[in-house]
Amino acid sequence: MLNIGLVSYLNTAPLIWGLEKRASWQIFEGHPTELNFNLASGKLDMALISSFEYALNAEKYLLLPDISISATGRVGSVILFTRLPFEKLSSQEIVLTRASATSVALLKLLLEDFCALRPVYRTGTYEESLKSSAYLAIGDEALVLRGRNNFIESHDLAALWMEHTRLPFVFAVFAIRKEAWQSKRKEIIAFARELYFSRAKGAAALCQIASSCQRLTTLGKDECLVYLKGIEYDLSGLKQEALRVFFRHLARRREIPRLPELKFVELT
């Protein structure tokens, strides 16, 4: 049995739209940090994980070629919501969602190194952030918060990253545990083929996905479609370059012990 982890957010729907159930695999859905933990601990064989988790534990993993959750510019669902003007955030408290690894590291990089701001961070929920100056949300929660106007500003982290680096940003990759690749290679290749097929079907059905998944958020159908059109699922050359740039920043900031290489499985 192949144990597969998938992110439970709306943005993953187009990637897994055409995926059919199979007796040989079991799907677990969760927030990125749950999937990161369950893949690192061996409960899962392969999963969509935070690109930060790959950088942290790259010696355990191999990557599925050409799969990611990325955006070129605005992503729409990784947002710093603020109750103060952005440039006044030094020494102010920012509450960080527990669901994210990549976006937390990206936020710190953007604020501290690119914008010379020095806030104080705390992990917590949106409710726990009500007296703080800002809240970092990702995924469906960010989409819901976009509809509430109790913040004065919202800053899209992928758009900020692009402004500073001119590059797309890769939030998640599909990683496989090395042991699983040794023992379950055939099943992994079969799953990968289905995933590529599913992605193609999802791309052709975006309008339908937007109408049927709209209930997950408070977005209208058109807004939902605009959001899904902005999410990219490939890991092309430029995205690999963008990942390396992000990893170099993480290593320089000592958030990861060493600079990881991008190592892929061969599906043939």
Ligand SMILES: C=C(O[C@@H]1C=C(C(=O)O)C=C[C@H]1O)C(=O)O
């Ligand atoms: C674009 C998003 O990317 C997600 C953000 C992640 C993170 O911050 O660790 C991990 C997986 C992605 O699915 C999102 O959730 O909005």
